[in-house]
Amino acid sequence: xxxxxxxxxxxxxxxxxxxxxxxxxxxxxxxxxxxxxxxxxxxxxxxxxxxxxxxxxxxxxxxxxxxxxxxxxxxxxxxxxxxxxxxxxxxxxxxxxxxxxxxxxxxxxxxxxxxxxxxxxxxxxxxxxxxxxxxxxxxxxxxxxxxxxxxxxxxxxxxxxxxxxxxxxxxxxxxxxxxxxxxxxxxxxxxxxxxxxxxxxxxxxxxxxxxxxxxxxxxxxxxxxxxxxxxxxxxxxxxxxxxxxxxxxxxxxxxxxxxxxxxxxxxxxxxxxxxxxxxxxxxxxxxxxxxxxxxxxxxxxxxxxxxxxxxxxxxxxxxxxxxxxxxxxxxxxxxxxxxxxxxxxxxxxxxxxxxxxxxxxxxxxxxxxxxxxxxxxxxxxxxxxxxxxxxxxxxxxxxxxxxxxxxxxxxxxxxxxxxxxxxxxxxxxxx
Amino acid sequence: xxxxxxxxxxxxxxxxxxxxxxxxxxxxxxxxxxxxxxxxxxxxxxxxxxxxxxxxxxxxxxxxxxxxxxxxxxxxxxxxxxxxxxxxxxxxxxxxxxxxxxxxxxxxxxxxxxxxxxxxxxxxxxxxxxxxxxxxxxxx
Numbered sequence: 001x002x003x004x005x006x007x008x009x010x011x012x013x014x015x016x017x018x019x020x021x022x023x024x025x026x027x028x029x030x031x032x033x034x035x036x037x038x039x040x041x042x043x044x045x046x047x048x049x050x051x052x053x054x055x056x057x058x059x060x061x062x063x064x065x066x067x068x069x070x071x072x073x074x075x076x077x078x079x080x081x082x083x084x085x086x087x088x089x090x091x092x093x094x095x096x097x098x099x100x101x102x103x104x105x106x107x108x109x110x111x112x113x114x115x116x117x118x119x120x121x122x123x124x125x126x127x128x129x130x131x132x133x134x135x136x137x138x139x140x141x142x143x144x145x146x147x148x149x150x151x152x153x154x155x156x157x158x159x160x161x162x163x164x165x166x167x168x169x170x171x172x173x174x175x176x177x178x179x180x181x182x183x184x185x186x187x188x189x190x191x192x193x194x195x196x197x198x199x200x201x202x203x204x205x206x207x208x209x210x211x212x213x214x215x216x217x218x219x220x221x222x223x224x225x226x227x228x229x230x231x232x233x234x235x236x237x238x239x240x241x242x243x244x245x246x247x248x249x250x251x252x253x254x255x256x257x258x259x260x261x262x263x264x265x266x267x268x269x270x271x272x273x274x275x276x277x278x279x280x281x282x283x284x285x286x287x288x289x290x291x292x293x294x295x296x297x298x299x300x301x302x303x304x305x306x307x308x309x310x311x312x313x314x315x316x317x318x319x320x321x322x323x324x325x326x327x328x329x330x331x332x333x334x335x336x337x338x339x340x341x342x343x344x345x346x347x348x349x350x351x352x353x354x355x356x357x358x359x360x361x362x363x364x365x366x367x368x369x370x371x372x373x374x375x376x377x378x379x380x381x382x383x384x385x386x387x388x389x390x391x392x393x394x395x396x397x398x399x400x401x402x403x404x405x406x407x408x409x410x411x412x413x414x415x416x417x418x419x420x421x422x423x424x425x426x427x428x429x430x431x
Numbered sequence: 432x433x434x435x436x437x438x439x440x441x442x443x444x445x446x447x448x449x450x451x452x453x454x455x456x457x458x459x460x461x462x463x464x465x466x467x468x469x470x471x472x473x474x475x476x477x478x479x480x481x482x483x484x485x486x487x488x489x490x491x492x493x494x495x496x497x498x499x500x501x502x503x504x505x506x507x508x509x510x511x512x513x514x515x516x517x518x519x520x521x522x523x524x525x526x527x528x529x530x531x532x533x534x535x536x537x538x539x540x541x542x543x544x545x546x547x548x549x550x551x552x553x554x555x556x557x558x559x560x561x562x563x564x565x566x567x568x569x570x571x
Binding site for chain 2: 047048049050051054061062063064065066067068071074075076077078079080106108110111112113114115116157162164166167207208209210212213214215216242244245246249250280284
């Protein structure tokens with residue numbers, strides 16, 4: 001009966017206070033200013049960060065409301081880019097209403113008629129297909145996979161020097177149960193002709209620039225011999241619901257382990273190519289240096305020493321979600337530090353936690369395993385033994401032995417950030 | 432004797448530094464009942480879109496929340512041309528960028544994204560961005 005106990009407790013304290021404390025009223029002065037959060041409600045965060053790195057966990061920007069969404073952090077409003085706030089990552093599955101949003105082109109779907117929409121499988125195939133949503137639901141075997149969708153530029157605001165682009169904090173990611181049909185089943189139904197090299201994907205979004213400009217349409221391709229072709233699905237459901245319009249209704253491509261740039265939204269054309277896709281979105285952007293971690297320097301870029309290749313698999317990452325530093329922790333209180341970890345190249349097998357800025361590490365408990373492409377939750381019970389400032393840190397390792405380094409990364413487009421994450425917390429006396 | 436006085440002063444100082452108990456006398460309570468004026472921002476709960484059985488899946492319009500740009504020469508030209516393909520939130524969202532980065536960004540819009548901006552106006556857009564959105568010049 002916790003309620004009753006706490007009731008008795010407060011009565012006891014009240015009596016004690018009335019007896020002993022009342023005499024002090026009017027005598028004591030207020031203590032010096034305390035670390036209170038009340039100021040946060042009246043003083044908004046700055047509207048931008050830089051030229052230093054963004055010091056906040058998430059992006060800075062106003063909370064805004066969009067259709068089918070909870071308040072999310074706005075980066076831009078036309079086209080729409082919205083970041084998921086930190087605390088939605090306490091659970092392994094990111095709610096659809098909180099899932100981040102990122103479109104490239106201004107002209108994005110508000111309404112789609114399913115009596116007219118078709119998914120086309122065309123190009124270098126034996127038989128062109130034009131499938132309705134009903135065809136996808138009924139004619140093909142349904143399959144589900146839990147997978148992390150993360151923007152290539154997630155955490156771009158950490159870069160030093162800063163680079164232009166969407167200034168994401170850490171919330172340009174999400175994890176969901178996607179249900180749909182295998183991409184392979186659709187390709188088999190159409191019959192991929194011999195000599196085919198790639199499959200190109202295109203959605204209903206369009207740019208406002210000149211029609212013949214390189215970026216009027218957003219097109220992405222995967223190599224047909226990439227093993228991910230067999231794992232990719234054309235999803236019509238996300239966490240058991242139709243896909244929200246802003247996340248790619250009616251169907252979106254799911255490419256497990258790869259960055260979101262390949263997860264075409266409002267997917268409408270699947271096009272088999274017999275030559276490499278040289279369009280802008282494959283060769284001019286979403287490209288990273290062909291170096292370890294995609295790392296380079298502004299000087300090497302200026303001197304044209306950098307060979308760029310399309311961005312691909314997501315490196316291993318982990319995050320501390322709570323504590324978030326918004327309040328102090330009483331000395332010796334056992335608190336639970338919680339977060340998530342994931343890797344595009346294999347199951348997360350170990351998450352390590354440090355309470356001393358990375359000097360000593362200990363293993364965290366891992367949460368339920370929803371598959372190799374899912375968020376894996378982790379937690380640690382931590383008992384602070386002294387007062388003052390602590391720097392908490394977390395690092396994950398995947399089954400391939402990839403682990404997070406403690407160095408940042410730099411490349412001109414701001415991709416592939418996966419440095420060890422840290423959180424400062426204050427511990428104060430408990431008596 | 433002196434020692435006792437020092438001890439008494441010490442105790443008094445300790446006492447003075449104790450948190451003030453609220454008038455209710457609640458133990459440990461330092462401050463309560465404090466409010467200050469907040470800013471009423473734009474987060475209001477949206478009215479759901481009316482749905483009908485007509486095969487159309489609609490979510491209504493997407494709201495724009497575009498902040499004001501810095502006042503200054505060239506603002507009208509920036510508003511006019513940049514807004515054709517994207518909102519100017521794309522400017523305010525960026526960190527302060529060096530002058531040559533802004534120039535490269537504007538040229539990218541034209542050469543790559545197919546923005547139709549005459550040469551004179553292109554120069555004015557670049558000058559405006561450099562005047563208000565570099566590490567040296569950015570104020571808002």
